[in-house]
Amino acid sequence: xxxxxxxxxxxxxxxxxxxASSLKAVIxxxxxxxxxxxxxxxxxxxSNSKDAIKDALQLAKGMSYKAALAGLxxxxxxSVIMLPDNAxxxxxxxxxxxxxIEQLQGRYITAMDSGTLTSDMDEIAKSTRxxxxxxTSGDPSPYTALGVIEGMKSAVKHLFGKNxxxxxxxxxxxxxxxxxxxxxxxxxxxxxxxxxxINNDLIKAALEEFNAKAVSPDDIYAADVDIFCPCxxxxxxxxxxxxxxxxxxxAGSANNQLLSPKDGYALHQRDxxxxxxYVVNSGGLIFVALTxxxxxxxxIHHQVANIGKTLTNFFSTSQSSSIPPxxxxxxxxxxxxxxxxSPTHSDTRANL
Ligand code: NAD
Numbered sequence: 104x105x106x107x108x109x110x111x112x113x114x115x116x117x118x119x120x121x122x123a124s125s126l127k128a129v130i131x132x133x134x135x136x137x138x139x140x141x142x143x144x145x146x147x148x149x150s151n152s153k154d155a156i157k158d159a160l161q162l163a164k165g166m167s168y169k170a171a172l173a174g175l176x177x178x179x180x181x182s183v184i185m186l187p188d189n190a191x192x193x194x195x196x197x198x199x200x201x202x203x204i205e206q207l208q209g210r211y212i213t214a215m216d217s218g219t220l221t222s223d224m225d226e227i228a229k230s231t232r233x234x235x236x237x238x239t240s241g242d243p244s245p246y247t248a249l250g251v252i253e254g255m256k257s258a259v260k261h262l263f264g265k266n267x268x269x270x271x272x273x274x275x276x277x278x279x280x281x282x283x284x285x286x287x288x289x290x291x292x293x294x295x296x297x298x299x300x301i302n303n304d305l306i307k308a309a310l311e312e313f314n315a316k317a318v319s320p321d322d323i324y325a326a327d328v329d330i331f332c333p334c335x336x337x338x339x340x341x342x343x344x345x346x347x348x349x350x351x352x353x354a355g356s357a358n359n360q361l362l363s364p365k366d367g368y369a370l371h372q373r374d375x376x377x378x379x380x381y382v383v384n385s386g387g388l389i390f391v392a393l394t395x396x397x398x399x400x401x402x403i404h405h406q407v408a409n410i411g412k413t414l415t416n417f418f419s420t421s422q423s424s425s426i427p428p429x430x431x432x433x434x435x436x437x438x439x440x441x442x443x444x445s446p447t448h449s450d451t452r453a454n455l
Contacts, residue, residue: 104156111160117207118156124199125187129155130211133163133179136443139209140180141235141392142166143216144200146223148186159183161337165358166388168436169381172413173406175392180211186218197223201230209233214391215242217279217336235391243387246407247356248284250386252292253411254378255330258352261418262376263329269293272328274350276320277335278305281356281384285332286313299323300335324348333357340366345373353377356384361429371427378414379432385410 108116117130129152132140142163149155159181167179184200204213204227215224215236224237236243255273259265273289274297275282286296286309296315299322300306306317318326324347331350333339337359345366353360353375360380361367370377386407393403417428424431 107157107160111164113160113163115210116156116160117203118152119200119203121199124196125189125191126196126199126203127152127155127185127187128182128200128203129159130182130203130207131156131159131163131180132207132211133160133167133181134440135178135210136440137167137171137178138176139212139233140166140178141170141175141212141214141388141395142179142181143214143236143387144182144184144219144223144227145216146184146186146218148188149183152185155183155185161359165381167440168433169385169388170392171436171439172382172432173385173389173392173410175388177212177392181216182211182213184219193223194226197226198230201227201234204233205231207233212395214387215244235395240394241390242280243390244280245284246390246403247281247384247387248288249404250389250407250410251281251285251332251334251354251356251383252288253386253408254354254383254414255332255352257411257414257418258330258354258376258378261415262351267292270295271330272297273330273332274298274318274323274326274328275332275334276300276323276339276355277333277357278302278309279334281387282332282334283309285334285356286315290314295328297323297326297328326350330354333360338362340370340377342366342369345369345375348373348375351375354383355380356387358384364430364433367427367429376418377427377429379417379429381436382410382413382417382432 115132119128162181170177212233221238227234272295278300290313298309298315324344330352333355340360341362389406417431421428
């Protein structure tokens with residue numbers, strides 16, 4: 104376990120078990136250098152606790168990088184609740200998880216993620232104040248979707264010199280909270296959509312609502328499109344899938360899309376412009392962090408719109424340096440974190 108923590112650079116890992124509520128949960132805190140760790144809570148089936156821990160560790164690191172590049176005063180954290188395979192009371196389980204967060208006294212602030220709902224956050228809020236995305240503060244997914252659209256526009260401008268997404272062919276993998284919101288924006292922008300999901304009801308809903316074409320989950324990679332938008336789960340960009348991708352741009356909300364950095368370089372070699380996932384999907388975190396800090400809607404929208412500018416800068420530097428945008432983003436995030444952790448930085452802050 105310590106090897107995994109060392110690999111992910113995680114500062115602390117918390118495991119919780121409560122028999123009465125069937126809770127088995129993991130909270131991984133990657134860094135609190137820039138401020139309290141913030142990041143969503145997944146509530147999904149895991150085949151074993153090792154997979155749940157691995158997911159939390161990898162996702163927490165991405166959250167630190169995401170917060171750093173979005174200029175937010177937060178570190179990265181992530182939690183995972185293993186979906187029980189026995190009967191359980193969801194509200195009791197969420198309140199029990201809230202008590203775990205409370206023990207950390209603000210080192211970790213939770214939020215919605217795959218498998219959790221605003222109603223879950225409401226239950227967690229009964230045990231702790233270190234929670235966002237309640238029914239009063241709202242769902243971050245629409246803001247994540249807005250950021251993905253900004254990212255797509257910046258990439259289309261960079262590669263095709265076009266100022267909008269009209270007529271652009273886009274495939275969406277995963278029609279959940281973010282994927283469906285992205286599809287809705289794209290449909291209004293006049294893009295041509297190809298969609299997939301493992302849930303047929305969601306595909307049916309998308310076909311009814313948008314003028315989309317559906318393909319099977321396995322066929323989405325080879326779809327003849329300009330942009331591939333992964334909005335399902337992670338590690339979908341790997342040596343099995345990259346060879347069949349026809350899109351010139353990859354821009355989606357899923358966290359940890361690359362199985363490993365070598366897959367990012369493989370995309371670059373194929374001249375596929377891969378938008379670093381934790382930059383293009385940072386709209387939700389921006390919403391969550393700024394809402395928690397009681398900022399207004401205008402400030403939130405302004406900062407989400409900046410995602411496009413951040414990416415455009417990475418594209419330009421990538422062109423002149425031949426370093427892929429994902430590697431440039433990693434370098435910049437690491438520099439921000441290292442600089443904030445350096446003694447000189449702390450001294451300066453202490454003197455202010
Ligand atoms: P969600 O659970 O609502 O939706 C995910 C969808 O992907 C589901 O409909 C699921 O059936 C589908 N899916 C899963 N595996 C698939 C596969 N192999 N092929 C096709 N479809 C598949 O989750 P969400 O909130 O929409 O988030 C989507 C992704 O974006 C996740 O990786 C999440 O961590 C990431 N993300 C979400 C937010 C947010 O604001 N919700 C913010 C940042 C990142």
